[in-house]
Amino acid sequence: MVKPYIVFHRNQCLTLCTFQNPSQNLIPSPPMSKELPKDVIIDILSRLPVRYILRFKSVSKSWYALFQNPNFISKHFQNQKPNPDDVDGLDSSFLFTPYKSSSDATSNRNVGLLLSESDKSIKIPIGLDIPFLRFSKPLRVSGSVNGLICLSILPIASIILLWNPATRVFKDLPASTIDRPKSGPIKVVLGFGFDEATNDYKVLRIVYYGYPLNQVEIYSLNTNSWKEIKTRVQFLIFESACSVFLKGKFHWTAIGFEEMHGKKLIVCFDICREAFSYIMPPAFDFSDCDGESKTSWTVAGMKGSLVVIGSSGNGSGKRFEVWVMKEYGVVSSWTKYRSFELQTKVGRPLGCGLKGEFLLEKDNNQLVLYDPDSQSIKNLGNHGVAYWSDVFNHVGSLLPIKGGKIAERTNLSAVVPDNFFVRKMDLTIQ
Structure with a gap:
């Protein structure tokens, strides 16, 4: 037969x-x-x-x-490669760090990949067995570009990996050789992007030691090395701020210091010019909401444009506004794209799909996908996204990683941490 x-x-x-x-x-x-x-x-x-x-x-x-x-x-x-003008036939895939339940001791070594056409997420196991280092802290997804993923170890990125889950090829980034202050880091922010001008994948690392002391450095995959960027960081990037790489720039929600007077804004870093800038958010229109309700917002990317998703209200009846920046970098071009109200109890917005859907978090770690065109809600199940996790769009590829190695059964036991970012409390007691 x-x-x-x-x-x-x-x-x-x-x-x-x-x-x-x-x-x-x-x-x-x-x-x-x-x-x-x-x-x-x-x-x-x-x-x-x-x-x-x-x-x-x-x-x-x-x-x-x-x-x-x-x-x-x-x-x-x-x-x-997604084309913002032609998304027919494309399915949104969301990449994130799964929520770790007390009954799932191994989930801190997984990466979650959620396909919008399915009601089940895919767990990509990554075996990390470093003999002298504790792994009570989970992996964090720090970016997804062209099918390649940047992973780091929380809380301060003692290990940074570039990883293609489709081919199982990985590369652990070398330790930086730049001079460090004597005081240890208290916070690290990472960004992963592709520099089209030099055809190079780059990792941005912002190291906070306490304001105003900080360091900014960039890793280049082409040179396999780090270099320091001499610039002042006048922003405190939120711990749960989603990193959006768009138009050659990283974007985060942050608090601005000095002349920005502690305002919440969108901080940007140009991967080619190697310089910071910032964008003020739109003026939301939640005037008919409960006066005591606070407006919160997060930055996202949708169909090649920068968007901000704002929300107001508590519990059921929460209202959302989605604003699109029609002309990138021009604050006056913020335009309200959608406004909607959901009667189900919905928490934070997590991101946008390739077709303009919105990924939202319900109570009990459930995820839903809201389609503003059909005004329909699709329950994606109880997958759980860690509260500090970024959520990225991910499209798989077969692209290689320069200098990468194939992981045997996803075991990365040969990876060596950067000692400067290893805290004493993370070391295994001998």
Whole structure:
């Protein structure tokens, strides 16, 4: 008996190869290239999500070799790269650090990947076994760019990793050689982005020692080294501020010092110019809400634009406003995009999907996806997002990491922490 093997591409399906007798463990036969030209098959495969590509590696030796080919990897990446003007067929994937329950002692070594078309999240296990270091503190997702993820160890990033969960390739960042003050760090903020001008992945690290003493440095994957940026940091970035990388800049919610008089604002860092700036948020219109209700807001990215999600009210009946910056960097261009009220008990907004959906947190760590166009709410289940966790859009890729190594069964036991960021309380008692 021959069973067809179907490859789905969005709303279409094509038979590319066949399976032999299903009793023989569904071993695939070679692709039926006589039915479709090779270039057509390659084009179809390059349009499939990376999770399907990984399944098809065992179809044949030729397909396995194809998926390792740099030209195919580049073609696949370009086809998977989100286009703000064409999101049809794309599914939103949210990457975050899962909430750790008392009954799940291993969850601090997982990364959560939530697919909007599913009601179940995927846990990506990462085995970290450093003999002399405690791992009572969890991993933190510090960014996702082009399918690559930046991970760090809380609370002050003694370990920073670049990681491609699809290929299992990782790279641990080297220790910085810049001079440090004698006092230890009290807070570290990370950002992970891609510098298109130099075709380089970079990690920004802001180290707070106590205002006004701080250090700013950037790691370059091209040079595999850190360099210090001599600049003043006049902002205190919130612990739970979501890092948004957009238009070549990092964005966080923060408190501004000195001439900013302690105002809450959006602080930006240009990865190319290596300079800070800031943007004031819009003036929200919650005038008909309870006068005692406080307005809170968070920054996000949506369809290539900077947005701010504001909320007011408590419990059920909470109101939300979404403002879009029509002309980037121009405060007067803030425009109200959506306003809606949800009767269910909803807490903080967590981010925006590729199609403009809003990921929100309900009580009991439940997550919901709100579609403002259809005004529908989809329950995504009790997954749990750590209260300090950023939530990032993630699109998988096959892109390599320069100088990276393949993790054996996701075990990264060879990773060595940066001693300057290791606190005594984090060391294992000998």
